[in-house]
Amino acid sequence: xxDFITFRWDGEFALSILPQLLRAAVITLQATVxxxxxxxxxxxxxxxxxxxxxxxxxxxxxxxxxxxxxxLLVQLYVLYFLLPAYGIRFDAFTTGVIGLGLxxxxxxxxxxxxxxxxxxxxxxxxxxxxxxxxxxxxxxxxLPQAVPPMVPAFGNYFIVMFKETPLLSAITVTELMxxxxxxxxxxxxxxxxxxxxxxxxxxMSYPAALLxxxxxxxxxxxx
Amino acid sequence: MHATVDTPAxxxxxxxxxxxxxxxxVNKRFGDLHVLRDLDFDVGPAEKVAIIGPSGSGKTTxxxxxxxxVRPDSGEIVVDGEHLYHRRVGDRLVPADERHLxxxxxxxxxxxxxxxxxxxxxxxxxVTEAPIHVLGLSKAxxxxxxxxxxxxxxxxxxxxAYPSQLSxxxxxxxxxxxxxxxxxxxxxxxxxxxxxxxxxxGEVLSIIxxxxxxxxxxxxxxxxxxxxxxxxxxxxxxxxNGQVAEQGPPADIFTxxxxxxTQEFLKAVLQH
Numbered sequence: 233x234x235d236f237i238t239f240r241w242d243g244e245f246a247l248s249i250l251p252q253l254l255r256a257a258v259i260t261l262q263a264t265v266x267x268x269x270x271x272x273x274x275x276x277x278x279x280x281x282x283x284x285x286x287x288x289x290x291x292x293x294x295x296x297x298x299x300x301x302x303x304l305l306v307q308l309y310v311l312y313f314l315l316p317a318y319g320i321r322f323d324a325f326t327t328g329v330i331g332l333g334l335x336x337x338x339x340x341x342x343x344x345x346x347x348x349x350x351x352x353x354x355x356x357x358x359x360x361x362x363x364x365x366x367x368x369x370x371x372x373x374x375l376p377q378a379v380p381p382m383v384p385a386f387g388n389y390f391i392v393m394f395k396e397t398p399l400l401s402a403i404t405v406t407e408l409m410x411x412x413x414x415x416x417x418x419x420x421x422x423x424x425x426x427x428x429x430x431x432x433x434x435x436m437s438y439p440a441a442l443l444x445x446x447x448x449x450x451x452x453x454x455x
Numbered sequence: 456m457h458a459t460v461d462t463p464a465x466x467x468x469x470x471x472x473x474x475x476x477x478x479x480x481v482n483k484r485f486g487d488l489h490v491l492r493d494l495d496f497d498v499g500p501a502e503k504v505a506i507i508g509p510s511g512s513g514k515t516t517x518x519x520x521x522x523x524x525v526r527p528d529s530g531e532i533v534v535d536g537e538h539l540y541h542r543r544v545g546d547r548l549v550p551a552d553e554r555h556l557x558x559x560x561x562x563x564x565x566x567x568x569x570x571x572x573x574x575x576x577x578x579x580x581x582v583t584e585a586p587i588h589v590l591g592l593s594k595a596x597x598x599x600x601x602x603x604x605x606x607x608x609x610x611x612x613x614x615x616a617y618p619s620q621l622s623x624x625x626x627x628x629x630x631x632x633x634x635x636x637x638x639x640x641x642x643x644x645x646x647x648x649x650x651x652x653x654x655x656x657g658e659v660l661s662i663i664x665x666x667x668x669x670x671x672x673x674x675x676x677x678x679x680x681x682x683x684x685x686x687x688x689x690x691x692x693x694x695x696n697g698q699v700a701e702q703g704p705p706a707d708i709f710t711x712x713x714x715x716x717t718q719e720f721l722k723a724v725l726q727h
Contacts, residue, residue, distance in 0.1 A: 357524050358571035358630075362585035362637060363560045366553070372584070376575050 270333025
């Protein structure tokens with residue numbers, strides 16, 4: 233059935249679309265960085281809310297579980313196609329970044345939770361005995377100790393999120409995948425654009441993964 | 456020498472004779488365990504009280520309740536004329552909020568069994584952090600105060616070290632300096648030598664001894680070091696089963712305890 237399709241690598245064509253793909257890679261990176269920054273903030277907020285009194289912690293817990301147990305793609309659709317019906321409308325990139333931030337914020341809140349729980353109870357007690365205010369305890373005593381052990385997990389989620397950004401193509405963000413799709417449907421050559429997308433992802437996430445491993449080893453040594 | 460336990464005094468205006476700490480009918484349960492039973496207990500200003508007793512008797516809970524680390528189930532605690540867990544509204548007492556706790560807590564300091572130094576801060580900052588951010592001292596004032604205290608505990612050369620670079624005894628001495636920097640009226644010592652290697656116990660005890668000799672700070676010392684308790688305490692309290700079973704000057708308690716439980720306990724701990 234497929235025997236008349238020949239896979240032939242057109243180097244010239246690949247080279248010609250490379251600049252366009254690299255420009256799209258910048259969009260992918262931007263979405264990852266902004267989305268992750270949002271996730272870092274949202275994750276902390278979720279983690280703190282879940283430590284609050286029940287009327288706060290239960291709804292927060294439900295939202296976190298909901299975000300973690302539904303597909304990101306579905307969440308993106310809801311944000312992009314459903315919310316405008318209620319008058320809430322963002323452009324595709326913003327919607328995508330919010331989606332990434334919420335979804336990964338839910339995951340990061342669990343990382344925060346574990347990190348915060350790893351701070352010895354005695355640190356809270358000493359801080360209370362010295363009469364520090366709540367905010368000061370969080371800012372200068374608990375979080376500075378809770379965050380370093382979280383760094384490897386954060387790094388891993390960053391890479392996972394980076395590799396999930398092609399989902400944003402579903403809501404028309406012209407990141408790498410969407411750009412490859414556009415090139416493919418215009419030229420009927422899919423092999424080169426998709427192969428290049430794979431290569432670009434690999435070339436960025438593999439060194440990042442090595443970096444996270446090194447960081448992890450270093451943190452383990454310092455402990 | 457110390458306030459008597461059974462005469463209640465008015466709690467409004469403290470004068471020289473009033474206790475600095477007063478427990479009245481304090482109860483605390485952990486599940487089925489009744490750790491403080493209707494505890495009445497006073498500490499005079501500048502009084503040095505050693506609390507001894509079998510483990511699980513609630514000794515540490517007295518300190519933790521006083522430090523507001525554990526909320527009692529019922530009863531009243533008054534520190535320097537002010538209710539700890541209650542606030543006066545008109546002539547009624549209502550449960551205190553965090554703001555009230557912070558106000559009353561300034562009178563109390565605590566040194567912990569496991570030091571609880573802040574591992575990510577250098578020694579000097581461990582001691583200056585609270586004076587700067589809680590008492591509002593300038594950085595220069597706090598540094599001067601901290602340096603003086605760290606020299607007093609023999610660690611003037613460790614200001615820039617991290618806690619992980621110190622021995623247990625050194626850590627505990629930093630913790631003492633850190634608590635002293637807040638200049639509390641009451642200092643709580645919770646089994647401060649129990650986590651130390653035997654050869655490091657002495658250096659910590661000698662500092663507490665020095666504080667006891669020179670200070671007008673009240674001290675509540677939960678300890679297993681009987682000879683230390685005998686040396687420095689004005690009063691020894693034998694705590695058993697959530698209550699004060701027996702108390703008196705160290706000479707009486709250690710040489711002629713009247714309560715059979717005290718006799719039993721002292722026989723057991725002094726044997727080895």
